[in-house]
Every structure is written in structure tokens, then in C-alpha cells.
Amino acid sequence: MPRLQLFRTLILRPLRRDLPRTTLTILAVALGVGVVIAIDLAGDAATGSFRSSLENLVGKTDLEIVANGSVDERWMATLAALPVNAQFAPVIETQGILEHVGAITVYGVDFVAQARRERAGKAIPTGLDSAIIISSGLAKRAGVKEGGQITFTLQDADQTFRAAGIADAGDAEFALLDIATAQRALHEYGKLDRIDVFVSPNEDFTRVEGEVRAALPASYRIERPGTRSEQHQRMLRAFRWNLRVLSYISLVVGAFLIYNTISVGVVRGRPEIGILRALGAARRWILWLFLGEALLFGFAGSLAGIALGRLMAEGAVGLIAQTVNSLYVSSRPAAVALGVPAVAMAIFCGIAVALLSALAPAREAMQVAPVEAMGRGAREHHARLHVRRDLLWAIVVAIVAIAVSRVRPVDGKPIAGYIATLLAIVSMALAAPALVTGLAAVTTSCRRSAYINSPPGSL
Amino acid sequence: MNPSRLELRRASKIYQTNGQKLEALHEVSLTLEPGTITAVVGRSGCGKTTLLNLAGAMDFPTSGEVLIDGRATSSLSEEELTALRRTRIGFVFQFFQLLPALTALENVELPLLLARAAGAREAARERLEWVDLADKADAFPYQLSGGQMQRVAIARALVHSPAILIADEPTGNLDNASGDQVLALLRDAAQRFGATVLLATHSAEAAAIAQTSVQMRDGRIAAVERA
Numbered sequence: 268m269p270r271l272q273l274f275r276t277l278i279l280r281p282l283r284r285d286l287p288r289t290t291l292t293i294l295a296v297a298l299g300v301g302v303v304i305a306i307d308l309a310g311d312a313a314t315g316s317f318r319s320s321l322e323n324l325v326g327k328t329d330l331e332i333v334a335n336g337s338v339d340e341r342w343m344a345t346l347a348a349l350p351v352n353a354q355f356a357p358v359i360e361t362q363g364i365l366e367h368v369g370a371i372t373v374y375g376v377d378f379v380a381q382a383r384r385e386r387a388g389k390a391i392p393t394g395l396d397s398a399i400i401i402s403s404g405l406a407k408r409a410g411v412k413e414g415g416q417i418t419f420t421l422q423d424a425d426q427t428f429r430a431a432g433i434a435d436a437g438d439a440e441f442a443l444l445d446i447a448t449a450q451r452a453l454h455e456y457g458k459l460d461r462i463d464v465f466v467s468p469n470e471d472f473t474r475v476e477g478e479v480r481a482a483l484p485a486s487y488r489i490e491r492p493g494t495r496s497e498q499h500q501r502m503l504r505a506f507r508w509n510l511r512v513l514s515y516i517s518l519v520v521g522a523f524l525i526y527n528t529i530s531v532g533v534v535r536g537r538p539e540i541g542i543l544r545a546l547g548a549a550r551r552w553i554l555w556l557f558l559g560e561a562l563l564f565g566f567a568g569s570l571a572g573i574a575l576g577r578l579m580a581e582g583a584v585g586l587i588a589q590t591v592n593s594l595y596v597s598s599r600p601a602a603v604a605l606g607v608p609a610v611a612m613a614i615f616c617g618i619a620v621a622l623l624s625a626l627a628p629a630r631e632a633m634q635v636a637p638v639e640a641m642g643r644g645a646r647e648h649h650a651r652l653h654v655r656r657d658l659l660w661a662i663v664v665a666i667v668a669i670a671v672s673r674v675r676p677v678d679g680k681p682i683a684g685y686i687a688t689l690l691a692i693v694s695m696a697l698a699a700p701a702l703v704t705g706l707a708a709v710t711t712s713c714r715r716s717a718y719i720n721s722p723p724g725s726l
Numbered sequence: 727m728n729p730s731r732l733e734l735r736r737a738s739k740i741y742q743t744n745g746q747k748l749e750a751l752h753e754v755s756l757t758l759e760p761g762t763i764t765a766v767v768g769r770s771g772c773g774k775t776t777l778l779n780l781a782g783a784m785d786f787p788t789s790g791e792v793l794i795d796g797r798a799t800s801s802l803s804e805e806e807l808t809a810l811r812r813t814r815i816g817f818v819f820q821f822f823q824l825l826p827a828l829t830a831l832e833n834v835e836l837p838l839l840l841a842r843a844a845g846a847r848e849a850a851r852e853r854l855e856w857v858d859l860a861d862k863a864d865a866f867p868y869q870l871s872g873g874q875m876q877r878v879a880i881a882r883a884l885v886h887s888p889a890i891l892i893a894d895e896p897t898g899n900l901d902n903a904s905g906d907q908v909l910a911l912l913r914d915a916a917q918r919f920g921a922t923v924l925l926a927t928h929s930a931e932a933a934a935i936a937q938t939s940v941q942m943r944d945g946r947i948a949a950v951e952r953a
Contacts, residue, residue: 273839280827542823545784546882547812547840550804637784637811 270552277543278560281532292521292528296568297575299518300617304576304609306514309583310507312603329353330464330476334487337458345482351475352467356380357459359449363419363442368409369589372441373419375449395445398431405440406433417442421452505679510587512685518616519692522624525564529557529628533635540632541639550633557629558622565621569614576613577605654701661698664690732758732781732890732922737790739776739945750776752945753790758938760889763916763923765936773945774926775894781924782817782892783810794890812841816883816921818912820895822875824867830854830878831863837886853881857911873904880911884919891915893925897932909935 282289332338332346338357346355359375378395399417401409411417411430418427419442434443450456466475480489533540540553580603668690674683739751751773758764758781766774779785780792783799791798794810802810816837817823824833834853838846854860857877867875876896883891893912897905913935915921925932933939941949 270839270842273836276828276832277825284827538823539825542819542825543836543840544808545782545811545817546837547808549808552840637782638779 274556274559278556278563282560282563288528292524292564293568293571295524296521296564296617296621297571299521299620300569300572300613301575301579302517303511303514303616304573304605304613305579305583306510306587307609307612308576308580308603308605309587310510312580312584312588328356328463328492329466329472330479331490331492332462332464332479332483332487333460333490337455337460338462338487340457340459342483342487343459343462346462346464346479349478349482351478352470353475354380354465356463356465357446358461358463359444359446359453359455359458360460361421361449361453363421365405365409365417365419368405368440369585371405371419373421373444373449374441375444375446375453378443378445394429394431396448396451397427397429398445398448399428400432400434400443401430402434402436402439402441404436404438405442406430408440422454426452501679506590508680513688515616516688516692518620519689521568521617522620523696525561525621526624526628528564529561529625530631532560533557533628533632536632537635537639540635541637544635544637544639553635554629554633557632558625561621561625561629562618564625565618566614568621569617572617573605573610573613576609577603580605654704657697658701661694661701664694664697668694731760731793731795732924733791733793734777734780734787735791735793737777737780737787737792739773739780739785740788750945751780751787754945754947755790756940756947756950758890758922758924760922761916761920762938763912763925763936764938764940765933766924766926766940766942767928767933768942768948769928772942774942776945777942778892778894778924778926782815782890783807812837813886814889816886816888816891818876818879818883818891818893818896818925820898822867822872822879822899824875824878824882826867829864829866830859830870830874833867833878834881834885836882841886843886850881850885853885854878856914857881871904873900873907876900876904876908877911880908880915884915884921887919888921891921891923893923895926895928897927897929905929905931 332342332355340357343355343357357375357377361373361375362370363373365371378398399419401411401417406412409417413430413433415430416427417430418425420426428442428444444452446459450458464475464479466472476489483489543553544550584603668687671683671690672687676682676684734754734756736753736755737751738749738753741748741750754773754777756764756777766777768774776785780787780799783792783794783802786792786800791800793799794814799807799810824830825836828836831847831850831854835846835850838849843849851860851863854863857880859874859877859881862870862874862878867878870878876899880896883893891912896908896912900908909932912923912925916923923936925936927933937953939951939953940947941951
């Protein structure tokens with residue numbers, strides 16, 4: 268209890284007295300933690316409902332034929348002539364921008380064959396060159412009814428279509444064009460993104476795969492369903508990993524401010540630390556005193572950061588979902604959910620960053636000798652700025668950063684890139700005193716020169 | 727409290743500044759008997775504070791020894807030195823060196839809290855009453871006069887009943903009346919609490935309360951007078 272009482276009087280009371288600085292430091296930690304939490308929550312929400320929209324509508328394909336670049340549609344005739352009990356469906360998949368809605372996946376499919384195969388009994392849309400079928404979810408959000416008009420931006424050009432039908436596909440948001448219309452809209456004549464293969468249950472799957480393989484050029488790939496999904500998932504994981512790691516950089520801001528706050532406390536408080544040491548405070552106790560202060564900043568900042576992150580996630584989820592939709596795969600954002608793991612991670616991040624950034628000044632504090640208590644009056648401790656030494660280190664760290672940045676990714680993750688980024692920040696931080704000192708010298712020199720050259724009596 | 731014997735044996739202290747050696751203390755030998763007051767007098771820079779630092783186990787001699795109860799401070803570990811300062815030594819500084827964030831009572835209580843002693847608050851109140859500042863218990867240092875601050879500092883230095891009291895220019899920043907009060911307290915500390923008092927001073931009045939007066943010049947003992 269005596270130690271807690273000392274912590275309260277020696278640490279909490281000064282923090283309360285210097286509320287602006289205390290608040291600023293806590294806010295800096297909160298901002299860092301908030302960004303990390305926001306990116307994490309928004310990433311979960313934006314990719315949580317990832318699935319192939321088309322799969323929902325037309326059923327699961329058995330094989331997919333893909334190629335680098337595009338698939339030549341002339342191979343459709345070759346495939347159709349194969350002696351196998353299977354159907355081949357050409358597919359184009361792109362992203363269209365719908366005003367006030369955002370990026371929407373637009374598929375080009377063979378309306379005639381599709382209707383014949385999956386939608387037997389339903390009428391084939393008339394006027395195929397301007398017809399579009401939109402999912403019920405999209406119709407609801409875009410406020411479009413059957414027979415109404417809808418304008419997509421495709422290939423940087425606005426194109427208006429007639430909503431020829433509304434497809435019941437749950438919450439999924441997508442649009443379907445006839446394959447020829449899609450090719451015309453995208454100026455991609457004769458090209459397909461893939462060919463879906465539906466194998467009859469009575470057919471030997473391996474035989475179909477072999478026949479297709481033999482019929483197509485070697486550069487074409489025949490993939491099992493899910494392969495692309497796995498690729499998408501892998502890409503999404505990499506995308507989220509990148510976002511998450513880069514969000515940790517925001518913690519650096521908090522780390523700098525905590526370092527600054529504790530350092531200033533140590534520099535200003537050297538005589539007081541000396542008094543404590545003279546009165547019998549152990550070095551380790553001084554260390555824990557300052558780490559305790561940092562712990563407080565970290566904990567308070569984490570709690571504030573959780574609330575801030577939850578708010579920021581609402582804004583970020585739309586942006587991330589749009590990026591995921593545009594670059595990777597169709598997805599529909601889910602609700603932002605703050606769970607125990609996210610809260611635990613936030614508190615861990617906040618406290619870890621606070622403790623790590625306070626470690627150096629706290630160690631400096633524990634080195635203060637008791638004799639500093641004998642200091643005369645307002646004698647101030649002059650923090651030794653090893654400007655030249657730090658600049659040299661900055662150069663060394665920068666060189667290491669460049670070298671590290673050239674290291675290849677590990678397991679697809681640019682670990683070295685992240686380390687290089689961190690080293691670059693450290694390098695700039697080390698170079699900052701020299702830059703500021705240099706700038707100050709230049710401005711002082713300019714002012715002196717202006718003073719010397721100014722005519723007598725002038726300002 | 728067990729009275730302590732403090733002894734310096736040919737203690738020298740050399741500081742290195744910008745590659746140059748500065749001998750602040752040269753082979754000083756001095757013995758302080760328990761319960762006595764010894765005054766170190768001399769001009770600024772003659773080595774008084776250095777001597778106090780060594781005697782208070784805040785620093786080590788470059789050569790020679792400082793013995794407290796027969797044990798050389800340079801042979802003690804960091805933990806033992808810290809414990810020694812916490813339990814056996816009290817300090818009074820020229821500039822009071824009260825912690826500004828703490829009230830007078832909390833400042834006095836500090837050594838006991840560091841030692842995790844029981845009844846710290848009561849003991850601190852008793853010492854504040856002894857220095858006649860019970861009514862200022864809740865005042866912060868900036869709300870006290872110089873004399874009051876020094877009396878709080880003396881209460882703090884003696885709250886844990888140390889065997890040795892080190893006082894560096896305790897009246898240096900005080901008016902005569904306040905200085906007299908502080909000297910009376912130091913004399914009382916030796917008589918009532920049995921502390922071995924070592925004080926550095928410029929003042930003849932301060933030196934007059936001591937049984938032994940040590941005159942220092944250029945880091946050496948020039949003369950020793952016993953009352």
C-alpha cells in the first residue's frame with residue numbers, strides 16, 4: 268500500500284495537474300489503438316460475407332477454364348463439340364460503379380443458354396443488347412424496379428441498361444448482362460474471363476476433365492471450383508495483413524508522445540529523482556515508477572482507443588469493402604462487431620507500445636545518482652544531444668532499411684518491407700535533431716546576416 | 727536507532743571533466759563519534775559537499791575509505807547502499823529539496839513509505855509537530871516560507887530516526903530567525919535522537935553548535951577545532 272500511495276502522489280497527482288499534456292498523450296495512444304481496431308473491425312466486416320454471387324444464382328460449377336489474360340471464346344465451339352455429357356458456360360466478370368451504391372460485380376453470361384439450362388420455363392429477356400438482370404438485394408438498395416433504367420460506369424463510360432429482370436439472390440448484390448452485351452460494353456470482343464463447366468451427374472468426371480484438357484492449349488488452366496475462391500481468400504488475407512501491419516504504424520505516433528512525455532518528466536524531474544534516490548528509493552523502484560506511468564497512459568489510451576476504433580470502423584468498412592470489391596472479389600459488408608479478442612488486442616497493443624516507448628527514459632531515470640539531489644537551486648540538467656552520433660546512426664539505419672527492403676517476402680508476406688518501413692521511421696527520428704539543429708543554425712545565420720547588412724536605423 | 731560511527735580514512739575524490747582531472751578531496755581523514763555534531767566550514771569549492779556526498783553514501787571515494795559502523799561504503803552493493811540511505815542516514819539540503827507535488831506531511835512521510843514502514847502517517851505528524859509545523863501539514867512547498875520548508879526538510883530527514891544526519895548548508899538560504907530555528911532543531915536532533923550530525927556551512931553561527939569544527943581548504947583539512 269505505501270508504494271501505491273507513493274504512485275498516487277508522485278505520478279497521478281502531477282498528471283492531474285498537467286491535464287493538457289496528459290490528455291494529449293492519452294489521445295495519441297487512443298488514436299493509434301483506434302486506427303488498429305478500426306482497420307481490424309472494418310476488415311472483418313468488409314470481407315466477412317465474401318462469396319461468389321454468381322454461384323448463389325446459377326449453382327456450383329464443376330470445373331473452371333481460365334487463362335492468363337483472357338480465354339478466347341472460339342474455344343467454346345471446340346468444347347461444345349466434345350463427346351462428353353457436360354455444358355460449357357462463358358463468363359465475364361468485372362466491376363461496375365453504380366452511383367450512390369459503389370462498386371458492384373457485373374457478370375456477362377450467355378442469357379440464352381443460361382435460361383435454357385437453369386431457368387427453364389422463364390422467358391429469355393428481350394432486347395438483349397440493353398437488358399440487365401439485377402439481384403434483388405441490389406434492386407432494393409439502388410431503388411430500381413423491373414423495367415426501370417439503371418446506369419453503370421463500365422470502363423470509365425456511363426452505360427444505361429433496362430432492368431429486364433430481378434433475380435432473387437438473397438442479400439447478394441450483382442448484375443448480369445448477356446455475354447455479347449458485356450463484351451460490347453467492355454470493348455472486349457471475343458474474350459472471356461473464364462468458361463464454367465457443368466458436368467452431368469451421370470458422366471465420368473475424370474473423363475470430362477481429360478477430354479477438356481486434351482482439347483485446349485497447354486497455357487489454359489482447368490481448375491476445380493474453390494481454387495479461385497482459395498486464391499481470393501489468400502489475396503484477401505494478404506490485403507488485410509498489409510492493412511493491419513500498416514495500421515500499426517499509427518501506434519508509432521503514440522509511442523513518440525509517450526516517449527516524449529516520460530523523457531520530459533525524467534529531464535525535468537532529475538533533482539526530484541535524485542532526492543528519492545538519496546532518501547533510499549531503489550533504482551528498480553524508480554524504473555517501475557515511470558513504467559507505471561506509461562502503463563497508465565497505455566491502459567487509458569487503449570480504452571479510449573477501443574471506443575474511437577469502433578466509431579472509425581463504421582467509416583472505414585465502406586472504404587475497405589469498396590477496395591475489396593474493386594480489386595479482389597465481390598463481397599457485401601457485414602455489421603461491425605466488437606468482440607473480446609479485438610478488445611484484448613487493443614489493450615495489449617496500447618500497453619505494449621506504452622511500456623516499450625517508456626523503457627528508455629525510465630532506464631535513464633533509474634540511472635540518476637543520489638548526488639543530483641545536492642544540485643544547486645534551479646540548476647537544470649542539460650540533456651546531452653548527441654546530434655552527430657544520432658545522425659550517423661540515422662544514416663546507418665537508413666542503409667540497413669534499404670538493404671532490408673530488398674529481401675524477398677517470407678511465405679508471401681513482405682515482412683522485410685515492414686521492417687524496412689519501421690527502420691525508415693527510426694532513421695528519420697534519429698535524423699530529426701540534426702535537421703532541426705541545422706535548420707536553426709541556418710535561420711540564425713540568415714537573421715544575423717540580415718541584421719549586419721541592414722542600414723543603420725532600419726528594422 | 728543504534729548510534730553510528732562515521733569515519734573517513736584518507737578519502738580522496740577525483741573528478742574527470744573534459745579529460746582533465748580535478749581533485750575535489752585529498753586524503754581526508756575524519757572520525758565522527760555517535761551523537762555528536764561536526765561542522766565542515768570553508769569557502770565554496772573547498773570540497774565540503776564532496777565530503778558530505780561521501781559521508782552520506784551517495785558517492786564513493788576514488789581512493790581511501792568511508793566507513794559507516796565499520797563497513798566501507800565502497801564494499802556495499804547497490805541494494806545495500808540504498809538500504810543504508812533509507813534506514814541509517816537522513817539528508818537536509820541547502821535548497822530544501824522538498825518534492826513539489828507532495829504536501830508537507832507527505833514529504834515527511836516519504837522515507838517511511840519508501841521503507842514500507844508501518845504507521846508512517848502518525849510518525850510524520852509527530853515530526854511535523856516537533857518542528858512546529860503541524861498546522862502546515864496539508865500545505866504544498868510553494869505555500870511555505872524558506873524557513874518552514876527547511877524545517878519540513880529536517881522533519882523528513884529525521885522521521886525514520888536515522889543514525890547519521892547529513893546537512894548541506896542548512897541555513898544558507900534562510901534569514902537569521904529561520905536559521906536559528908533550524909540550528910536549534912539540528913542540535914536537538916543530536917541530543918534528543920542521538921543522531922551523528924555532519925553539516926557543511928559558511929556560517930559561524932552554524933559552526934558554533936558543533937562539538938567539532940573542521941576547516942577545509944582546497945580539498946584538504948586545514949584545521950580541526952574541538953569545542
